[in-house]
Structures are given as C-alpha cells and as structure tokens.
Amino acid sequence: MxxxxxxxxxxxxxxxxxxxxxxxxxxxxxxxxxxxxxxxxxxxxxxxxxxxxxxxxxxxxxxxxxxxxxxxxxxxxxxxxxxxxxxxxxxxxxxxxxxxxxxxxxxxxxxxxxxxxxxxxxxxxxxxxxxxxxxxxxxxxxxxxxxxxxxxxxxxxxxxxxxxxGEPTDMKLAIAEKGLLVLDCVAKGTPSHAAHPNDDNAIYNAMEDIEWIKSYQFPKESPWLGKVKMTATSITSESVHNIVPDECRFTIDLYQDPYGGIPHRYLRIVQ
The missing domain is CATH 3.40.630.10 (Zn peptidases)
Known part of the structure; x- marks a missing residue:
C-alpha cells in the first residue's frame, strides 16, 4: 500500500x-x-x-x-x-x-x-x-x-x-565549478580601401591576439578543475566588403578556478 x-x-x-x-x-x-x-x-x-x-x-x-x-x-x-x-x-x-x-x-x-x-x-x-x-x-x-x-x-x-x-552534469555529482570572466576585446588598426597596401589590418591584428589566446597555457592548474580555459566565442568588424576596418571586436570566455581566480590576475597576463 x-x-x-x-x-x-x-x-x-x-x-x-x-x-x-x-x-x-x-x-x-x-x-x-x-x-x-x-x-x-x-x-x-x-x-x-x-x-x-x-x-x-x-x-x-x-x-x-x-x-x-x-x-x-x-x-x-x-x-x-x-x-x-x-x-x-x-x-x-x-x-x-x-x-x-x-x-x-x-x-x-x-x-x-x-x-x-x-x-x-x-x-x-x-x-x-x-x-x-x-x-x-x-x-x-x-x-x-x-x-x-x-x-x-x-x-x-x-x-x-x-x-x-541543478545543472546538466550527466547525473554526476559536481562539488565545484569554474568561474567565468568575459573579456570584450578590441583590436585596433588603420582603415583603408581594401585595394591599398596596409600592414595594420585590425582583423589580422585580432587574429594574432586570438592565436595567442588559443595557444597560451596558464602556469597554475587546479587539482579539482584542471586548466584555466580561454575560448574565443564571437568576432565582428565592419560589414562592408571593400573596406579595411579600423577595429575588430571579439569576445573571450575565460573559465577560471574560483578559489585562486582573482580576475585582475588573469587580466594582467592577458593584457
């Protein structure tokens, strides 16, 4: 019963x-x-x-x-x-x-x-x-x-x-999580017509920054949460096809260890 x-x-x-x-x-x-x-x-x-x-x-x-x-x-x-x-x-x-x-x-x-x-x-x-x-x-x-x-x-x-x-953890108990620091970044350049010589393309400058972010490894690693993770999540610039833009904006999601995760420490390294 x-x-x-x-x-x-x-x-x-x-x-x-x-x-x-x-x-x-x-x-x-x-x-x-x-x-x-x-x-x-x-x-x-x-x-x-x-x-x-x-x-x-x-x-x-x-x-x-x-x-x-x-x-x-x-x-x-x-x-x-x-x-x-x-x-x-x-x-x-x-x-x-x-x-x-x-x-x-x-x-x-x-x-x-x-x-x-x-x-x-x-x-x-x-x-x-x-x-x-x-x-x-x-x-x-x-x-x-x-x-x-x-x-x-x-x-x-x-x-x-x-x-x-309650979070989707595949029914596995989680006792810690990484904190999120969102970096709104701007790469500057020199505007010009696309046909003109220009060694200061904001998009290329942003790509160099993103390549560094992709390859960089923070020296410290959390015993519970592993490595600090940086991921490029968006990128945007001028939408006109024949113009080299003066800036390119991109966003980086930085997932950090909340126990050692003091945001300005990460910013100092990234900057």
Missing amino acids: EQSLQYSVVNTLYVKALDLLKQLIQIKSFSKEEDKTAKLIGNFWEANNIPYSREQNNIWVTNRYFDVCKPTILFNSHHDTVKPNLSYTNDPFKAIERNGKLYGLGSNDAGGALVSLIATFLYFYYRSDLKYNIIMSATAEEEISGENGVSSILRHFGKLEFAIV
Whole structure:
C-alpha cells in the first residue's frame, strides 16, 4: 500500500514537472529577459497553493513547516537561457518529444534540473517531520553571471547549510565549478580601401591576439578543475566588403578556478 501510494505521488509530480518544462521551453527567457518565465513559475506555485516571493526575475518558496531553529538547505536552478545557435535543427521554442527525450531550448540547461528540483520540493513540502528546512529558488541571469541572479537574493535566506544546484552534469555529482570572466576585446588598426597596401589590418591584428589566446597555457592548474580555459566565442568588424576596418571586436570566455581566480590576475597576463 505504501509503495503504491509513493508511486502514485511520484508519478503525479513527474507529470506536473514535465508539463511545466514544456511550458518553459515555449517562452523566450534569455538572460535579463526572464519576466515571462518568472511569471509562469509564480503561477505554478499559486496553482499548488504555495505562497512565493519574487524579486526581479527570481522566484523562491519555503517548505510549509519552515522552522528558524532548523538548518536550511537551498535548492537552486535557473530559468534563463542562452540564445539558440544558428544551426539549431528544431524550433527551439517548441517542446518536442521524440524517442523518450524532450527537445527544446533550455530543456537540458537547465529546465530539466529546475523542474526536477521543483518536484522534489513539492514531495517534501507538507512534511512536518523534516529535520531541516528547504528553500526552492528559480533564479535569473545565470548564463551571464548577472548581478540580478541568485547572488542578489541570498540575503533573504539566512544561514544555509548547503545548496543543491541543478545543472546538466550527466547525473554526476559536481562539488565545484569554474568561474567565468568575459573579456570584450578590441583590436585596433588603420582603415583603408581594401585595394591599398596596409600592414595594420585590425582583423589580422585580432587574429594574432586570438592565436595567442588559443595557444597560451596558464602556469597554475587546479587539482579539482584542471586548466584555466580561454575560448574565443564571437568576432565582428565592419560589414562592408571593400573596406579595411579600423577595429575588430571579439569576445573571450575565460573559465577560471574560483578559489585562486582573482580576475585582475588573469587580466594582467592577458593584457
């Protein structure tokens, strides 16, 4: 009887989580543009008769029998997404089930983890015998390490024993992650007509910088996280074909060890 009851509860939560994930996929929620998904998640809590708090595009709830004398665990995942890649083969904003998998932008990072944590929170919400409190937070701006994400609301939670953060890790427990430093770079040059001699082409100058970034290895390596990783992620200049531009802009994502990762130390080396 108990096993049957538990299966029934879990199955109901699975259906709720899957339905919520499908709805999330169909809403554009790029970083800093998560208002509609925040509203959807708030409506979800209302439909389940659970009071919620919202600050900017961050939503959080606490278990019904929250006790300030008990330790608190934070469940957290994010509902913002990156923009879809140009080579995306499906409609990124359409939830498609195929061969037992759900496709759509944000289904993996981090919608699946988010709704799984929400389902877990619902499972424990009415328990009065828990030895700990649970806070469930769905937060914004994770993809850009934005200042209006989870870090902006931690002050509301008090002391936390630890957090369980939902991310696509192939079901493997991760206990650390690299910090992200985004470098917006500009290579300067001398503008001219493309037919004229010019040894100061901004695009070539940028290519030399990017080649250095590609080959450089930082001397220190984290025992947990490995090497510091620098990756060129975008490049742009004048769009006119017969003009040598005076500048070429490119972006570098630098993934650093958060324990030794003092941003200005990396900047000093790169500059």
